[in-house]
Amino acid sequence: MKAIVQDRYGTADVLEFSDIDAPVVGENGVLVRVHAAGCGPDVWHLMTGMPYMARPMIGLRKPKGRVPGWDVAGTVEAVGSSVEGFRPGDQVMGLGRGSFAELTLARPDKLVAKPAGLSFEQAAAAPISGVTALQALRDKGKLRAGQTVLVIGAGGGVGTFTVQIAKALGATVTGVCSTSKVDLVRSIGADDVIDYTRQDFADGSRRWDVVIDTAGRRPLSMLRRALTAKGTLVIVGGDGGGRWTGGFFRGLLRAPIRRRHGRTSWLWPS
Ligand SMILES: NC(=O)c1ccc[n+]([C@@H]2O[C@H](COP(=O)([O-])OP(=O)(O)OC[C@H]3O[C@@H](n4cnc5c(N)ncnc54)[C@H](OP(=O)(O)O)[C@@H]3O)[C@@H](O)[C@H]2O)c1
Known part of the structure; x- marks a missing residue:
């Protein structure tokens, strides 16, 4: 079958269009013919091998899996x-495990029926971003109806789902994004939008019950200033921590001893 493969870490030049053996479905697997595959920062992390701190999981010297891509929509x-x-x-x-290919293997518990109203392309854009947003709000943030939520990176893949799910759960939502995305973030339901190029959301003048950070560019101490006393900060990702730790891991070691402003929680990729 045709597939995009990579045998080393690097820029997009490491990706090659190749012929490889099709995966064989095992007793517990589902073989999916790929109609559309999603491409988010997860693909970039696996392509570059950054941040280094993730390499024990994804492969020390080269990627453990040759075919990149997780998000998939297709037919069984x-x-x-x-x-x-x-x-x-x-x-x-x-x-799927390697969705940048004609066929990919998936675990049955990682697949659902595609709603008829979604195209394959729309469906392939949703799994990682949508599930991450849901886990961040419901499982880590313990969001309840009537609470206030700040979504940093509200115009991004995870952020746009986070804004919409938070609204559906009955929260009052403030989105943080750059100027060009203000209208988009408002159009998907944010009650309030802060343009981070013009306004500092963590100046202490406002506080939120749940803060979801997908952008990863601010220190934890600053993020905590935006929390209510019992509020919860959920770190989803971002690239602010640089090559070694990335935004996701930022402040991990210092976090437990600085709890004056509520709780911090990391959403581990699963
Ligand atoms: N923990 C998990 O399970 C999990 C799952 C999925 C993704 N992630 C990680 O989460 C992160 C976000 O993923 P994504 O798919 O949403 O990426 P994305 O679509 O690239 O969105 C990231 C957003 O960050 C915003 N941003 C950049 N600089 C900012 C700043 N200084 N202040 C506020 N916002 C800023 C950008 O908005 P503007 O264009 O408006 O600047 C962009 O929309 C990535 O690091 C990804 O690896 C983690």
Whole structure:
């Protein structure tokens, strides 16, 4: 089958269009014919091998998996003998192991039926960003109806889902983004939008019950100033921490001893 492969870390030049063996479906797997694959920062992290702190998980000297890409939407080609709930021909969306290929293997618990109203392209853009937003708000942020939420990076992949899910959960939402995305963030339901190029959301004049940071460019001490006394800060990602730790890991070691302004929680990629 045709696939995009990479055998080393680097810039986009390490990606090659190649012929490789098709994956073989095991007893517990689902083989998906790829109609669309999503491309987010996760692909960039795996392509570059950055931040270095992630390499024990993704491969020390070269990527553990040759084919990049997780987000996928397509049709089921074959199912393992132990798999229930999927049949060949079903239209699905979710996570595959190497979705930049004609065929990808997925775990059944990482797939759902694709809603008929979504195109394959729309469906492939949703899994990682949408699930991350849901986990950040519901599981880590413990968001309840009536609370206030600040979404940093509100115009991004995870941020746009976070704004919409927070509204659906009954929160009052403030989005932080750059000037060109202010209208977009308002159009998807944010009650209030802060343009970070003009205004500092952490000047202490306002505080939120839950702060979701997807941008990763500010120190934890600054983010905590935006929290109410019992508020929760959820670190989702970002590239502010540089090559070694990335924005996601920033302040990890110092965090537990600085708790004056509520709780900090990291959403580990899963
Ligand atoms: N923990 C997990 O499970 C998990 C899952 C998915 C993603 N992630 C990570 O989360 C991060 C975001 O992912 P994504 O898909 O949403 O990326 P994205 O689409 O590139 O969005 C990132 C956003 O950050 C904003 N931003 C940049 N500088 C900013 C600043 N100084 N202040 C406020 N916002 C700023 C950008 O908005 P402007 O253009 O408006 O500047 C952009 O929209 C990445 O690091 C990704 O690896 C983690």
